[in-house]
Amino acid sequence: MEYDEAWRGTLNQILYLTNYSRDLTAEDAASFAGRMIEYDFFPDGPAVYREALAQALAAPAVLSEQAVPTPHTEATLREFLGKLAAELDARKPWPSPHYRMLDVGQWATFGQARAIARIGWSPVSIGNHLRSLFDNVQVGDVSLPVLVFRIGSGEVLALLGSADPKVHSVTLYQRDPGDPAQVIAHFCELTGFDPVEVERLSA
DSSP: OOOOOHHHHHHHHHHHHHTTOSSOOHHHHHHHHHHHHTTSSOTTOHHHHHHHHHHHHHOOSOTTSSSSOOSSOHHHHHHHHHHHHHHHHHTOSOOOOSEEEOOGGGGGGGTTOEEEEEEOSOHHHHHHHHTOOOEEEEETTEEEEEEEEEETTSOEEEEEOOSSTTOOOEEEEEOSSSOHHHHHHHHHHHHOOOGGGEEEOOO
8 A cells, every 4th residue: 555645754753653652641642742842853843743643633544554563553543643733732832942953955054154162072972962863964075974953042053073983072163143152152052051061162
């Protein structure tokens, strides 16, 4: 059986995470909704997932027969997805997320960016903290790990690692004009980094 409706791919993201819950409780629905609003594990944001839920719940298709295997029954899934939709609706208007990852292609817009800070963490540790994975970009002759993201205060930033696996630090880049000290303060506040661990680089 082929599934080509756009909502099915989005639904599969939700089904994947339901496999880690045995009972799919109301608390799980609240947790899923919170993570969608914060773009945590659910990168497309609450509006996209809410629309997918509406289409899935209205569809006659068997939701438990998706690309992601699930141990839950059809009735359990539909009840849970209904709770999740209601939880998202109850939290409107959805606040802006603390930070949101952007497509790595945005690195091309950092041509005039300035390096403003260094963090003594490896890309793996930072990825775990931000719940995201670094992508590789070509910088000159080397491939470097990078994360591009927008923080809730509006700044678009990037974290760039080293090609040398022995280097356990990354550099924070500021794309647009602004006071680096203020940008670093916003970065720490919205991503949860301790300011002590974010070393400002001299101009």
